[in-house]
Amino acid sequence: MSVLVEGLTAGYGRSPVLRDLDLRVADGELLVVAGPSGCGKSTLLRVIAGLLPATSGRVLVGGVPVRGASRDRAVVFQDDGLLPWRSALKNVELPLALQGVSTVERRERARGWLDRVGLAGFERYLPRELSGGMRQRVQLARALAQGPEVVLMDEPFGALDARTRSAMQGLVVEVLRETGTTTIFVTHDVDEAVLLGDRVVVLGAGEVDVRREAILEVLG
Numbered sequence: 001m002s003v004l005v006e007g008l009t010a011g012y013g014r015s016p017v018l019r020d021l022d023l024r025v026a027d028g029e030l031l032v033v034a035g036p037s038g039c040g041k042s043t044l045l046r047v048i049a050g051l052l053p054a055t056s057g058r059v060l061v062g063g064v065p066v067r068g069a070s071r072d073r074a075v076v077f078q079d080d081g082l083l084p085w086r087s088a089l090k091n092v093e094l095p096l097a098l099q100g101v102s103t104v105e106r107r108e109r110a111r112g113w114l115d116r117v118g119l120a121g122f123e124r125y126l127p128r129e130l131s132g133g134m135r136q137r138v139q140l141a142r143a144l145a146q147g148p149e150v151v152l153m154d155e156p157f158g159a160l161d162a163r164t165r166s167a168m169q170g171l172v173v174e175v176l177r178e179t180g181t182t183t184i185f186v187t188h189d190v191d192e193a194v195l196l197g198d199r200v201v202v203l204g205a206g207e208v209d210v211r212r213e214a215i216l217e218v219l220g
């Protein structure tokens with residue numbers, strides 16, 4: 001599904017964080033949003049997720065205005081947000097249960113996604129028994145198991161070591177491309193932005209095509 005942001009102004013108090021922002025993400029595209037700390041990257045994701053209302057302007061997902069959170073948009077945050085008392089499998093199953101998917105089907109889907117992210121055999125582990133990278137993989141499996149049209153990722157690998165991070169980046173590109181999911185990925189890591197993005201938008205500095213070397217100038 002495409003994501004269209006039109007004249008978006010949003011923030012928390014009287015002075016907006018985002019002002020009159022326009023952005024278009026094509027169906028199946030992986031757009032990276034970069035920019036310095038505090039420029040509003042997370043705020044943008046929250047509005048698209050439907051967790052924060054726009055002050056003015058609008059966001060259309062698949063042509064339909066966003067009015068709140070919805071299962072067609074899954075969010076993956078840096079802090080993993082898993083429920084500590086539920087096993088990996090039960091964490092992945094939870095949104096499916098909330099959707100009313102039958103026990104048998106949701107178990108099968110959750111197992112399939114855990115397998116897909118390389119966690120076969122860890123279904124019964126609790127989050128605290130898993131490494132940071134593994135917890136992020138559970139979170140990714142949970143997001144994708146819902147079959148979202150759009151995945152919103154907010155510095156999901158920020159807390160991981162370089163090797164785990166690089167493995168996760170490979171996994172994300174592979175899985176998201178394969179499923180044709182539209183993805184908006186927030187990072188302030190230049191390498192990550194160039195590696196992952198079909199396009200990179202630098203908030204506050206306009207849009208840059210990653211195939212042009214200009215990206216490094218703008219971000220550096």
Ligand SMILES: Nc1ncnc2c1ncn2[C@@H]1O[C@H](COP(=O)(O)OP(=O)(O)OP(=O)(O)O)[C@@H](O)[C@H]1O
Binds near residue numbers: 035037039044188
């Ligand atoms: N819940 C909140 N209440 C009030 N102000 C907030 C809230 N969340 C963020 N802000 C403010 O909004 C501005 C943008 O924050 P946001 O988290 O969107 O930036 P960011 O680009 O994602 O930064 P970072 O790269 O550091 O995560 C900041 O000045 C921040 O202090």
